[in-house]
Amino acid sequence: MGRIITIVSGKGGVGKTSLTANLGVALAQSGLKVLLVDADVAMANLSLILGMQSSPITLHDVLLGESTIGDAVYDGPGGVFFVPSGLSLEAYRRVDSERLESVIRSIQEKYDYILIDAPAGIEKNVMAAIAAAEETLIVTTPDSPSVADAIKIKLVAQRLNVNPIGAIINFVRNEKGEIRAQDITKLLELPVLGTVPEDPEIRRSFMQENALPMILHKPNSPASNAIRKIAQKLSGKAVEAESEAKGQGFFSRLFGKFRKK
Ligand SMILES: Nc1ncnc2c1ncn2[C@@H]1O[C@H](COP(=O)(O)OP(=O)(O)OP(=O)(O)O)[C@@H](O)[C@H]1O
Ligand SMILES: [Mg+2]
Incomplete structure (x- = not known):
């Protein structure tokens, strides 16, 4: 049975979708079979970051x-x-997000990892995305509003009987005033699985004509290196940095757009 992990945050815009895409690719590069699910049913973004714009179903x-x-x-x-x-x-408007749990569990055995990209907040669709998983990874930025919301979302996960396994600190600049990783560990009472620096390559990689997750577009950028370490910590499997996916982008996109599994 594969692991089902929802990527959550409480506060919006902290990098859940970017981390879901890049962490997913890093896990796949270590030989694992990975499914990414865009459970942000109102504001779907994951397709754009993966460079896949048209999906009929x-x-x-x-x-x-x-x-x-x-x-x-x-x-x-x-x-x-x-x-x-x-x-x-x-x-x-008509979608019943409560069905997500049974839908995801029905395919659990086919994958090593199912990563679910949740919406921000603690509304119904967020709860459904958390409840569909067995574990959550909490994303926060190193500032008090984001950490406060991370604490709330951890409590929501625990109430839903879903195990919060750790936190990822994103947008780290190592500036004075940022909350340090060890303090976030204490505040959240969770291990920090990794810190990801603020890195312009994350935005650049989906703003280019052939959008691709940063870890394929710039595999050696600081954030790509940090995300590979997190993938390794999560799975215990080494992930090699692949060379830049310039020439492969077209084919990846082509397959992504037209082939269904
Ligand atoms: N480490 C980073 N460095 C620089 N930019 C980043 C980083 N992580 C994410 N971003 C950028 O921040 C923006 C928000 O990221 P993203 O959409 O992944 O956040 P989110 O938590 O999924 O947002 P939402 O709550 O709206 O779903 C995007 O433009 C993304 O490119
Ligand atoms: Mg998002």
Whole structure:
């Protein structure tokens, strides 16, 4: 049975979606079979970061009972598999996110890791994304509003009987005034699995014409190196940095767009 981990944060914009994509690719590069699920059913972003814009069947269709989960799994870049969320506001309004748990559990045995990208906050769709998993990874930035919200989301996970396994500190600049990793460990009562520096390559990699997760586009950037370490800590498997995916981008995108699994 694979591990199902929801990437959560409380506060928005701290890097959940970016980390889901890049951590997923890093785990896949170590030989694991990885499925990424965009459970941000209102504001789907993961497709853009993976460089996959058009997916005819989405999680919306699955949650509406109109398609099976198998029909919504696509080949993504870097060897990951991917379930996109839909963009239609009308479908979003009708979606029953409580079905997510049974949908995800039905495919658990097919993958080593299922990483679920949750929306921010503690609303119904966030709870559904957490409840669909067995573990959560909490993303925070090194400042008090973000850490305060991280504490809240940890309590939500525990109430849902989902195990918070650790925190990732993102957007680290090592500036005076930032909350240190050891203090975040104490405040959250959780181990810090890794710190990821603020790195412009994260935004650049999806703003270029052939969008790809940073870890494929700039495998040796500071944030890519940090994310590979986190993947290694999570799985216990070494991840080698691959060479820059300039020439492969086109093929990854092509497969991602047109092949379904
Ligand atoms: N370490 C980093 N360094 C620089 N920019 C980053 C870093 N991590 C994320 N970003 C950028 O910050 C923005 C927000 O990231 P992202 O969408 O991953 O956050 P999120 O937590 O998923 O947001 P939301 O709560 O809206 O879902 C994006 O533009 C992304 O490129
Ligand atoms: Mg997001």
